[in-house]
Amino acid sequence: MEQTRDIRSRAPKAKKPRKAVLLRLDEEEFSTLEGIAKKEDRSRSNMARLVYLRGLTEIKNEMQKGGS
Numbered sequence: 652m653e654q655t656r657d658i659r660s661r662a663p664k665a666k667k668p669r670k671a672v673l674l675r676l677d678e679e680e681f682s683t684l685e686g687i688a689k690k691e692d693r694s695r696s697n698m699a700r701l702v703y704l705r706g707l708t709e710i711k712n713e714m715q716k717g718g719s
Contacts, residue, residue, distance in 0.1 A: 662700060674699060 676684065688698035 662697070 684698055684702070685695055688695050691698065693701070
């Protein structure tokens, strides 16, 4: 039986050290991120990474549609 990775699991292990990024959010953005993270039983940093990845996919799709 094939196992699938749990969507709530941590980011995959990196072969090289990861780079950290400081993200400044205003109080409302932070509160929204924190609320969603709690609902999904994630850390804030894990939720921020997931939001980043989803947004990155959207931006790439828009760039492909626009011919850029």
